[in-house]
Amino acid sequence: MTRRSFLGTAAGAAAVTIEPMFGAVKGTKSGSFTHLLEGVGREDIKITGVRPTQLTYFPPTGQYVEEAGPIVTASRNVQVLEVFTDKGIVGIGGGGEAGPVPDYSYLIGKNPFDTELLGLSDGIEIACWDIIGKAKAVPLYELLATDNKPNPRVHVYASAGENWTFYDKGDGNRYGIDALIEEALRYKEMGYDCFKFRPGTDWEEANMNAEKFGNTICRKLREAVGPDLKLALERIVWEGWTVESCLQIAPIINDLKFHWFEQPMGDIGPTQFEDYLKIKERMPNVMLFGGENFRDLAEARPFIEQHIYEGIQTDCTHTGTGITESWRIARVTGFNGLKTVPHSWISAIGTITNAHICAGVPSGYMSEYFIYPYTPFRDELLKDPPVPKNSHITLSRKPGLGIELADLEALKKKYPYDLNAPRIIANPRFPQAMERASAKLKRVRDKYKYCYYRPMSDGCS
Numbered sequence: 001m002t003r004r005s006f007l008g009t010a011a012g013a014a015a016v017t018i019e020p021m022f023g024a025v026k027g028t029k030s031g032s033f034t035h036l037l038e039g040v041g042r043e044d045i046k047i048t049g050v051r052p053t054q055l056t057y058f059p060p061t062g063q064y065v066e067e068a069g070p071i072v073t074a075s076r077n078v079q080v081l082e083v084f085t086d087k088g089i090v091g092i093g094g095g096g097e098a099g100p101v102p103d104y105s106y107l108i109g110k111n112p113f114d115t116e117l118l119g120l121s122d123g124i125e126i127a128c129w130d131i132i133g134k135a136k137a138v139p140l141y142e143l144l145a146t147d148n149k150p151n152p153r154v155h156v157y158a159s160a161g162e163n164w165t166f167y168d169k170g171d172g173n174r175y176g177i178d179a180l181i182e183e184a185l186r187y188k189e190m191g192y193d194c195f196k197f198r199p200g201t202d203w204e205e206a207n208m209n210a211e212k213f214g215n216t217i218c219r220k221l222r223e224a225v226g227p228d229l230k231l232a233l234e235r236i237v238w239e240g241w242t243v244e245s246c247l248q249i250a251p252i253i254n255d256l257k258f259h260w261f262e263q264p265m266g267d268i269g270p271t272q273f274e275d276y277l278k279i280k281e282r283m284p285n286v287m288l289f290g291g292e293n294f295r296d297l298a299e300a301r302p303f304i305e306q307h308i309y310e311g312i313q314t315d316c317t318h319t320g321t322g323i324t325e326s327w328r329i330a331r332v333t334g335f336n337g338l339k340t341v342p343h344s345w346i347s348a349i350g351t352i353t354n355a356h357i358c359a360g361v362p363s364g365y366m367s368e369y370f371i372y373p374y375t376p377f378r379d380e381l382l383k384d385p386p387v388p389k390n391s392h393i394t395l396s397r398k399p400g401l402g403i404e405l406a407d408l409e410a411l412k413k414k415y416p417y418d419l420n421a422p423r424i425i426a427n428p429r430f431p432q433a434m435e436r437a438s439a440k441l442k443r444v445r446d447k448y449k450y451c452y453y454r455p456m457s458d459g460c461s
Helices: 003-007 122-136 140-144 177-189 210-225 243-255 270-281 297-305 322-335 348-360 408-414 432-447
Strands: 047-057 066-068 071-073 076-085 090-094 153-159 194-197 230-233 260-262 287-290 367-370 392-394 424-426
Touching (some): 047 408, 076 122, 090 348, 122 140, 122 322, 140 322, 177 194, 177 210, 210 230, 210 243, 243 260, 243 270, 270 287, 297 322, 322 348, 348 367, 424 432
Parallel strands (some): 153 194, 153 367, 230 260, 260 287
Antiparallel strands (some): 076 090, 153 392
8 A cells, every 4th residue: 555545545634744844855856845644644642651661681791792893892772662642552662772761751642643743752753653553554664655655575684794703712613704604604595685794803903904805805705605695895893994995995896796885984974975986986886885874864965965875774763863854865865866775783673663664665775684693682572573584574564663562571670771781892802902993983084074973072983
């Protein structure tokens, strides 16, 4: 069902255009931005309460959630939000990192159909959209498909290669290129047709550089997996790539027919564009993806309109983008002939929400499915968590997000929240590497004069 056919069932629904709020969106055929809920029909429903649940996971002693670059992730937090209404409908939201809980009392008595007017955080906004879908008895992806046929069978890729190391961990497992090849072949056997990987642990400690990485790691990986498995390369964790290292590896991954190179220098802004265009010239057959740090259309628009990125990777739960703004970005992305490729990293709620964006917009191309050794918030938050088959997730026909939470009380006992849990820390094997990488990252940011999103000291990229 498209929005057009759905509107036929919404008798008496009135179109609502809110140009004064959002302004004109350049690149739309009508010349103005139309309310995403136009014609859906507003229900009389009120929020009666919000219940946040926060959880913390610690991997087994001596292990890490992620072991990449000069850092390790020592714990993982997540927040789940339930929004209750006077009609008995409960919206599920959250799915991102946990933190201090705000005062949600201002929402009591508000209508969740006013989600675009209330200035909501992404987690609450997601829950409101879940309520809207449930109130209208349609899946979220159908609400997002305003003038197109949605595709609930969402193509996903194996986002992994996060914990392979250049060094022997002493656990009896393979390391270096052998570990990366073993991992890639495992995902290929599982039915994935695309594998995105990270560039291993600290390069200076491993005596690694971009040219060597391309001609040994990347080339050996391609030879091992064959031509049919799409390969994608991520940024160097924490520090990113310099333009010089990008220019070295770009022709190599072009020769190896990589599918995309992901935000190697981060999403800093237009001051990067000249260098990004130089990189693209050296890899004409490899797409450049990015945008996981975009918070709104204004930040994304220059990258889209100047075709710096071929794939835009916004995330409903990552930077406060939410569903409405992610939809707006995806629509402008599609109008400019580019692809929507949502980022998703923390939880199954985020994976499902971003998959609905991918399913509901014409530009939906592929969505991220994260794989690393310790994933309780991917596998245990929902009663029926998404499990890809043949590199696809098929979204439920149930209304809203189409998900049901697992026993949160049991999860709170299993994963009690620890506000002070150490999260990203220096890799204990070479603690000096984090400081060195931070200095390198600052030099990259200084080169481009500013950071779009938050102070440089806050680690934005």
